[in-house]
Amino acid sequence: MLRGVYRCVLRWHPARFRKRFGDEMLSIFDQTQGKLALSQLVLDGLASLTLQWTLRRQFRSEAPHAAQPAAAGVPSFVTLDPFRPRSAAMIHGALLSIALFCLTVFAIRYSWIRLLHLSIPQGQFEFQPVTEPYRAFSEPSTKPAQTQFDEQAAIPPQQASGKIHDAPTRKPGVSDTAQIGAAEPATNRNFRTPSDSPSRKSTRHSALQLQVAGDTQTSAATQSQSLDPSERQFVLVAVVRNLKEHYVDRDLAQKMANSLLQQQNQSNEGIEGVAFADLLTTQMRNVSHDPHLVVVYSSGPLPHIQAPTPESIAGYRKALEEENCTFKKVEILQHNIGYLKLDSFPDPSICEPTARDAMARLNHADAVIFDLRDNRGAAPAMTALIASYLFDHPEYWYNPRANTTEELWTRSPVPGNRLADKPVYVLTSARTISGAEQFCYDLKMLKRATLVGEPTHGSAHAGVWYRIDDHFGMGIPEVRSINPYSTADWEGIGVQPDVKVNSAEALQTALALAQKKLRYK
Amino acid sequence: MAANFQECLPLSPATLHILLSLAADDLHGYAIMQEIARHSEGTYRIGPGTLYDNLQKMIKREWVEELGRRPGDEDPRRRYYRLTSAGRGVLEAETARLAEVVREARSRLQKTGMAKPRRA
Numbered sequence: 304m305l306r307g308v309y310r311c312v313l314r315w316h317p318a319r320f321r322k323r324f325g326d327e328m329l330s331i332f333d334q335t336q337g338k339l340a341l342s343q344l345v346l347d348g349l350a351s352l353t354l355q356w357t358l359r360r361q362f363r364s365e366a367p368h369a370a371q372p373a374a375a376g377v378p379s380f381v382t383l384d385p386f387r388p389r390s391a392a393m394i395h396g397a398l399l400s401i402a403l404f405c406l407t408v409f410a411i412r413y414s415w416i417r418l419l420h421l422s423i424p425q426g427q428f429e430f431q432p433v434t435e436p437y438r439a440f441s442e443p444s445t446k447p448a449q450t451q452f453d454e455q456a457a458i459p460p461q462q463a464s465g466k467i468h469d470a471p472t473r474k475p476g477v478s479d480t481a482q483i484g485a486a487e488p489a490t491n492r493n494f495r496t497p498s499d500s501p502s503r504k505s506t507r508h509s510a511l512q513l514q515v516a517g518d519t520q521t522s523a524a525t526q527s528q529s530l531d532p533s534e535r536q537f538v539l540v541a542v543v544r545n546l547k548e549h550y551v552d553r554d555l556a557q558k559m560a561n562s563l564l565q566q567q568n569q570s571n572e573g574i575e576g577v578a579f580a581d582l583l584t585t586q587m588r589n590v591s592h593d594p595h596l597v598v599v600y601s602s603g604p605l606p607h608i609q610a611p612t613p614e615s616i617a618g619y620r621k622a623l624e625e626e627n628c629t630f631k632k633v634e635i636l637q638h639n640i641g642y643l644k645l646d647s648f649p650d651p652s653i654c655e656p657t658a659r660d661a662m663a664r665l666n667h668a669d670a671v672i673f674d675l676r677d678n679r680g681a682a683p684a685m686t687a688l689i690a691s692y693l694f695d696h697p698e699y700w701y702n703p704r705a706n707t708t709e710e711l712w713t714r715s716p717v718p719g720n721r722l723a724d725k726p727v728y729v730l731t732s733a734r735t736i737s738g739a740e741q742f743c744y745d746l747k748m749l750k751r752a753t754l755v756g757e758p759t760h761g762s763a764h765a766g767v768w769y770r771i772d773d774h775f776g777m778g779i780p781e782v783r784s785i786n787p788y789s790t791a792d793w794e795g796i797g798v799q800p801d802v803k804v805n806s807a808e809a810l811q812t813a814l815a816l817a818q819k820k821l822r823y824k
Numbered sequence: 825m826a827a828n829f830q831e832c833l834p835l836s837p838a839t840l841h842i843l844l845s846l847a848a849d850d851l852h853g854y855a856i857m858q859e860i861a862r863h864s865e866g867t868y869r870i871g872p873g874t875l876y877d878n879l880q881k882m883i884k885r886e887w888v889e890e891l892g893r894r895p896g897d898e899d900p901r902r903r904y905y906r907l908t909s910a911g912r913g914v915l916e917a918e919t920a921r922l923a924e925v926v927r928e929a930r931s932r933l934q935k936t937g938m939a940k941p942r943r944a
Contacts, residue, residue, distance in 0.1 A: 320876075323880070324853075324876040324879070326901040327872070327876065327901055327902060327903055328853075328872040328873070330853075330854065330901040331853055331857070332872070334899070343871065344872065346871075347871030347872060347873040347874065348871075350871075350873055350874075351872075351873025351876070351877055352873075354877055359877070359880075362880055362884070
């Protein structure tokens with residue numbers, strides 16, 4: 304190793320000196336025995352290096368090149384000025400360039416959000432404060448009622464306000480008894496997308512076969528039926544109306560509406576519900592290129608949302624508490640690696656103490672593994688709360704479901720926290736969905752965690768659900784969220800793991816990675 | 825010529841020892857280092873950095889000339905160096921200067937020893 308160091312020192316000498324004496328100096332080094340003597344030679348080399356660059360300038364200047372006489376008929380060039388930039392100047396220039404580049408990148412990284420934020424007038428959005436409880440629930444029946452679209456089952460009803468709507472039902476009274484899961488704990492959600500679907504097509508949402516909880520006739524829900532013209536027309540009109548009324552970009556909504564209406568005359572005779580939903584989704588996306596727009600068909604009756612009662616809210620709270628807020632396991636594994644299995648990101652207004660207690664138990668771990676393989680997502684505020692422990696300064700916490708005007712930041716640093724610089728691993732699977740995907744995506748973009756497992760489900764749920772009739776509904780983004788990472792979010796594609804393994808092997812893989820990292824730390 | 829050498833005096837210890845090493849024979853760098861250690865009885869040693877820095881200066885002043893490599897040497901990277909007549913002149917001038925210093929020092933020490941006042 305010392306020889307390598309010595310060669311390196313020799314290489315840094317002025318070229319003229321190095322060419323003349325470098326080989327001989329290395330020859331002397333090779334003949335010298337003993338570590339002490341060799342170390343002294345390295346020090347001697349460093350002293351020589353300093354001397355050559357500081358006090359021996361006169362030896363570094365090259366003799367001017369003599370002009371070569373040109374052969375007859377051969378053009379020759381003579382440089383009158385023998386100046387060549389010094390190597391040290393070149394190194395200084397390179398270092399300065401790198402420093403300036405880093406500074407520029409840093410400035411862009413930490414300033415553009417605010418610049419963009421200033422450029423967007425807040426009044427442009429139909430911003431509905433979350434502090435306005437039950438607004439949508441209390442609207443008359445001619446206005447949309449509530450239906451759960453997002454996997455926000457663990458968000459209390461008052462925070463889900465304005466997120467989910469029913470269009471006027473075509474057949475009033477049908478399925479009115481269906482209870483929706485907004486006021487239910489996460490395990491009792493009424494709507495659930497197929498958790499093990501391997502499909503990653505962009506139009507996957509429109510082909511979702513919604514499953515009604517408690518409906519034992521699940522096989523019926525997978526069947527699609529031909530639509531009669533009047534039903535197609537009704538759905539089309541409802542889709543157009545919802546777009547015009549609720550889509551975040553009104554101009555684009557008008558263009559989509561025009562496109563949908565223009566294409567309605569095309570032959571759709573005998574088209575089935577799923578195919579029709581797919582068609583409408585494709586037509587909307589062709590105009591808007593917005594993957595969060597979707598029309599969904601369910602052969603089973605889509606339930607209505609009813610306003611939550613104080614009893615249902617109390618039941619929701621109790622169920623969460625009985626489930627320990629879905630904090631399934633908090634353990635310290637071998638080699639002092641912390642392990643947290645979390646099956647949702649529940650509402651912090653109920654579960655913040657539980658979350659803080661869990662993170663406190665991991666506080667002295669040398670690395671942390673978050674097991675989100677069965678995590679159904681939910682409250683963005685909880686994802687930010689837990690992420691707060693992983694940073695020593697506030698980080699912008701991107702949420703595709705909120706207006707950029709509603710900035711969410713981690714609450715870092717957390718007093719007494721020791722995890723801000725510890726390695727973090729997140730286990731993922733195709734069942735990791737919604738808010739859990741936000742946790743994965745943001746940590747990945749911030750380069751704060753290594754994702755181990757399978758690509759996540761691919762549902763950003765950046766839309767509000769509108770029930771059209773018993774079989775059709777649609778998701779419409781009502782917010783404009785600017786992605787600071789200039790990449791697509793995970794809608795339809797999932798968050799890709801850094802280390803792709805079968806989800807069943809993710810824990811062992813992450814443990815091995817953590818142990819390896821800790822060993823070489 | 826001698827007057828010119830006077831301008832270069834006194835020599836640094838490293839320069840003096842290198843010139844002394846080359847006075848008897850043509851040597852390569854490693855041999856010069858060993859010869860310096862030998863004739864100073866281990867009290868003075870120089871590293872290759874100091875050696876070649878001084879050789880660079882001495883070659884420039886034409887006190888030492890480079891002979892190049894010798895075929896059949898155990899390490900083909902070695903180059904040999906020889907004292908030039910100018911280098912020998914500098915060495916002689918420095919030796920004479922040092923001899924004068926030594927003579928003067930001895931003379932003064934002897935006088936000081938005789939005139940040293942006795943303590944009561």
